[in-house]
Amino acid sequence: MSLKGRINELANKHRKLDEIIHEEQKRPSADALRLKRLKREKLQIKEQLHLLEAS
Numbered sequence: 865m866s867l868k869g870r871i872n873e874l875a876n877k878h879r880k881l882d883e884i885i886h887e888e889q890k891r892p893s894a895d896a897l898r899l900k901r902l903k904r905e906k907l908q909i910k911e912q913l914h915l916l917e918a919s
């Protein structure tokens with residue numbers, strides 16, 4: 865996969881996670897542990913994106 869393709873894939877994953885996080889937060893009884901995992905995964909993807917874009 866090309867660098868541009870990988871960046872696009874990670875950006876899409878990042879957007880999807882953002883949507884999932886927002887939906888989870890809307891729930892009356894949001895799962896704090898699930899939110900924490902999702903936010904951590906989103907942050908890791910963001911860091912990967914920054915590294916790849918700096919290349």
